[in-house]
Amino acid sequence: MAHYVVIGAGQAGASLVAKLRSSGFEGAITLIGEEPVPPYQRPPLSKAYLLGDMALERLFLRPESFYSDQNITLKMGTQVSAINREKREVHLGDEVIPYDQLALTTGSSANTLPASIGGALDGVFTVRTLADVDAMASHFEDGKRALIVGGGYIGLEAAAVARKMGVEVTVVEMAERILQRVAAPETSDYFRALHQSHGVNVLEGVGLKSLNGEGHVIGASLTNGTDLDVDFVIVGVGITPNSTLAEQASLTIENGIAVDEQGRTSDPNIWSAGDCASFDLRGARRRLESVQNAIDQAEAVAENMMGAGKSYTPKPWFWSDQYDVKLQIAGLNIGYDNVVARRDPDSPAVSFWYYQGTTLLAVDAMNDPRNYMIGKRLIEAGKSPAPDVIANPDTDMKALLKA
Template structure:
């Protein structure tokens, strides 16, 4: 194999390029990325960077010199326009066409637009890119009242930062609770209660009907008729996977680009990974998944690089995720979707506890807040398939460490 072309210079695409060199790939690597500038990390955009605790250098994924050192041909600010599968060529927005021996699609996802009139007004913001974060930060100094559409991770991370800056925050959420797609009931209620204590207001079962203002946002009308004055509306209602390039090339797609356990798409010369990959996952009891997490992007990139250099590897890592909100550090191991019971380990009132989620007797996931040892133990249990009962998980007298050692 002489040339591997990677589309998308995000966490997954850049890691794939680096891991290919780690695995000894000596051919050409071209990374085509639509966003300008050096590749950066997204998680700090709603945390340390937004708080002004990280600068433009600290947020970079890797030192700029690394790309030349590893002979990674990074084409920033260039969009991949079309894949010609019959001739194995990729058409670029700068007029170039790249032949590839293998193509990796790491095109990620984009913010789901708010389906409401007035969404184009000044002061309606998203938080997906560095450009989004810079625009938001420039505005936040003058903002008094913000509405957040969506009580997901991005919306709540923003809410925590905004409250820390003294901005009034109202969160509007279609579901009946916060972080409903991601978290068990007890953990979801715990986060809601903490955000309320920090001063955020919540409207559940509600959506944004209309964004009002002349030129810029002045108020947000909810679907029950309530009008909330605001000079900023942050939209965090989920993402759409960037599948269009793959779809136009006739690859199998759904809620993502469909790949197998080796991350190969319906064309053996094309793989997909990261936020855009709809993949089979042995930790999922609800079928193929598309995960939006750094861990998934990095581990899939490593697995794919090994496979592409002749060491076939199935993607088999335990999914894990984190979120920082105020003084709370949430860590999740495994995939909770489909669980039918949840037990607490520790006391939520102490601000440090875990929720273990089970389907029958099978441990599916562990959500921990300010309890990193539980998180690490759960990751090892899930990876090794070690059995633990709901009673044992709930019993603080049962040391998870001893439990692991005894069964290792």
């Protein structure tokens, strides 16, 4: 009987093993995760869970009983020490697990600050795992002072939750503007104004020089000469793919674990999906750091492990919740040279449409689910309405789908 082993029990790993079973795989399945809990959702960690609006059990993607019911061996709190490709074995310290096919869904880890500038002080947190959020939860109290390093989506989401709980918040972003790496100036402007309206001190073009304190952080020195008193710090400066195991096994690494269009690594018996996997997209090897990609790519890999031979074509979409604003993003804005705004005269909803020449690439929609869905469908259908048509408030947007 064939044995399929999956290393990494996050969204991608959980999706992969479930898809194997629902697709009729009858062999043995082992899912190995480092954390001591079943696979869980990450997006609510820094929002609903941190706010106390979501119980721990509701975070779980499936009840723990699902895995035993589906005859899936779930190994929690377990670290893989090595992969032996020649013998097709996974080593868990002294325990050895043979495999016929192996999938790496090891995800990514939050980048941290160097210890030399105070990154190792108590009270300095990242937002990636359940343990991270549990560790910081007690600091979210009315009147506390938080410094958030990094003005990306993770940092801004944390800022929104902190303000809801009465924390005084300063966000420092070393780049010229918040969201610079992932969004147009128009989207940055929107979210800067949103956070400032809620009392967040947003500092752009300002870096962190050092965190100060003995044992526990008590202050921060910024590159503009400002010194801040702080009670805790949240670091949101990106993530790094967890590719160490793959690298030690001499698999090809290129911006993560390199896979082909089917999700196969440089070893024909090893596959990869999710945040850790890179694939060719728009002329470069890219990773898509999103829940939807983790699910879709993992399910495609599950089918290909069973011989389907299907190419994976991503349909990127993302979201972010901040205060009472839901941002929904469709497509990838890589290479855009023009952005047009569509505004609803009867509501505060707005969407920004990214173009490369005359080609529609992506849409950022703020509290505008209708235009988000239309934009998503247009992009997936390869349709590109003219920018002036999108900007015209009189345009019948639904009619564009039929054009």
